[in-house]
Amino acid sequence: MSYLHLKVPPTRDERLKPCGAFGGTIDDLVHGHKEGCLGSNGRTFAQATGCQLNLAMGMAASIPNTVVIYHGPVGCGAGSLAIAGLSKQNQLARGNIDAIGRVWMSTNLNEVDVITGGEEKLKQAILEAEERFHPHAIFIGNTCVPAITGDDIDNVAGQLQPDVKAKIIPLHCEGFRTRFVATAYDIVYHGILRYLLGDDKADWRPENEEELRDYQERSKRTVNLLNVGSMGYVDEVELVRLLNAIGLEANVYPCFSPPDKFVKVRDAALSVSICATHDDYFVEHLKELYDIPYVLNTIPIGSDNVRLWLLEIADFFNIREKALEVIEAEEAELREALKPLRKFFEGKTTFVSTGEIRAGAQAVMLEQDLGMKVLAIRTHHYDKFGEVVFDHFKGRDDITINVATAQPFEQANLLNRLKPDIFLGHAGSNVWAARQGFPVLPIYGPVNSYMGYKGVFEVAVRLERMLQNTNYYNTLGDTTTLPFKDFWYDEDPYSYIQQTQDAA
Numbered sequence: 001m002s003y004l005h006l007k008v009p010p011t012r013d014e015r016l017k018p019c020g021a022f023g024g025t026i027d028d029l030v031h032g033h034k035e036g037c038l039g040s041n042g043r044t045f046a047q048a049t050g051c052q053l054n055l056a057m058g059m060a061a062s063i064p065n066t067v068v069i070y071h072g073p074v075g076c077g078a079g080s081l082a083i084a085g086l087s088k089q090n091q092l093a094r095g096n097i098d099a100i101g102r103v104w105m106s107t108n109l110n111e112v113d114v115i116t117g118g119e120e121k122l123k124q125a126i127l128e129a130e131e132r133f134h135p136h137a138i139f140i141g142n143t144c145v146p147a148i149t150g151d152d153i154d155n156v157a158g159q160l161q162p163d164v165k166a167k168i169i170p171l172h173c174e175g176f177r178t179r180f181v182a183t184a185y186d187i188v189y190h191g192i193l194r195y196l197l198g199d200d201k202a203d204w205r206p207e208n209e210e211e212l213r214d215y216q217e218r219s220k221r222t223v224n225l226l227n228v229g230s231m232g233y234v235d236e237v238e239l240v241r242l243l244n245a246i247g248l249e250a251n252v253y254p255c256f257s258p259p260d261k262f263v264k265v266r267d268a269a270l271s272v273s274i275c276a277t278h279d280d281y282f283v284e285h286l287k288e289l290y291d292i293p294y295v296l297n298t299i300p301i302g303s304d305n306v307r308l309w310l311l312e313i314a315d316f317f318n319i320r321e322k323a324l325e326v327i328e329a330e331e332a333e334l335r336e337a338l339k340p341l342r343k344f345f346e347g348k349t350t351f352v353s354t355g356e357i358r359a360g361a362q363a364v365m366l367e368q369d370l371g372m373k374v375l376a377i378r379t380h381h382y383d384k385f386g387e388v389v390f391d392h393f394k395g396r397d398d399i400t401i402n403v404a405t406a407q408p409f410e411q412a413n414l415l416n417r418l419k420p421d422i423f424l425g426h427a428g429s430n431v432w433a434a435r436q437g438f439p440v441l442p443i444y445g446p447v448n449s450y451m452g453y454k455g456v457f458e459v460a461v462r463l464e465r466m467l468q469n470t471n472y473y474n475t476l477g478d479t480t481t482l483p484f485k486d487f488w489y490d491e492d493p494y495s496y497i498q499q500t501q502d503a504a
């Protein structure tokens with residue numbers, strides 16, 4: 001599927017035809033998507049959605065020794081303020097003691113630039129980034145305005161590259177280009193594949209022959225562990241621990257990984273994703289370019305999916321027996337550890353909201369490992385990669401599934417009907433649930449553990465603690481209101497979804 005000859009990779013809308021609007025049963029979603037009936041679903045009313053720019057720039061800025069330039073009005077970079085410090089904190093956690101964190105600039109386009117063009121400002125910004133920070137790479141994030149007015153960021157990059165040491169990497173991540181923010185992952189991986197991975201001059205080779213032989217031998221049992229977005233350092237440590245336990249080594253990319261080490265990606269025996277929503281574009285290209293097979297089927301959250309993930313990796317290396325030994329010992333230990341906690345979850349109900357793969361796996365974990373009852377699953381979008389995790393819920397018409405990026409009005413209506421004991425969601429949806437009085441456990445946080453066996457136990461402990469005392473959320477629910485009219489709560493939560501092939 002190589003798209004690397006293109007300056008602009010295809011959007012998820014074009015490439016995977018995901019579903020962005022749905023309400024109903026899991027069987028109807030999975031079946032409808034397989035039949036190709038849901039890709040053009042839309043809404044007759046939409047409250048909010050996401051912009052891929054900030055996701056792309058967040059991922060780019062996680063790579064140390066880089067500068068990200070927002071090419072556009074200054075407001076497009078406002079999201080960066082909310083995550084200032086996160087990159088530095090994460091780099092420090094991974095042992096990069098020289099980390100200076102996220103370095104970002106804006107070309108600050110104004111009304112005059114809309115008429116005269118913004119390319120001069122972009123050139124100045126690139127030269128200033130080079131002079132002030134001497135980075136390994138400069139990412140240019142194109143925004144809607146210069147894309148509409150016709151600035152050619154690839155041409156600017158090409159003109160300046162001979163005089164600039166940093167790799168200049170254009171990213172076409174304009175918000176208007178796609179309905180699916182996950183396109184951002186493809187955009188950044190496209191830049192990494194085109195500009196960082198093909199860099200034969202990068203300093204990576206062991207210095208002497210013996211070390212080189214050792215490196216080549218170890219590479220045969222080394223995997224690329226891809227850590228985009230949903231994995232904090234504690235999760236990396238846990239997954240590397242499990243991979244080591246079955247006799248493998250792991251190099252973790254791309255977030256918080258030095259860009260001059262990216263070429264090592266090409267030497268691994270296998271690429272291991274923790275989420276197809278993040279990585280399918282990258283692993284497919286690694287297979288095509290460097291003949292590196294991949295594992296992409298699930299996310300290692302909950303003991304069922306950890307088992308599936310580890311066995312798929314083990315089968316590639318022909319070490320299933322060893323993996324089963326590790327899995328059985330870990331599962332036995334986990335069962336013991338969960339025994340005193342499980343009684344707190346008996347009869348408790350939950351509502352899960354996040355990306356499709358994580359939402360499915362987390363829901364399985366809550367039922368299988370903890371014995372809770374899942375009432376609803378909300379996913380940002382749905383595509384073919386959801387089939388493996390959602391297969392677990394085949395035939396379950398007692399779970400409602402809502403596909404929606406944001407759309408808090410639909411979530412509020414569902415929560416008001418279902419009244420779960422606890423809500424697990426992402427930052428954008430948690431605040432709405434909390435204001436309705438529902439206890440909230442963030443479904444992802446960079447300093448908390450979610451993956452592997454440790455993740456199951458730690459989520460259980462946090463849930464138990466949360467359910468012991470819900471006073472904060474009760475008070476919040478009693479003292480705040482959402483902006484929706486009372487009549488909305490009596491309406492069908494899916495009444496604005498157009499589930500037709502011809503919907504906009």
Ligand code: SF4
Nearest residue numbers: 051053076143144175
């Ligand atoms: S949608 Fe366009 S204008 Fe808005 S923040 Fe994203 S890139 Fe900027």
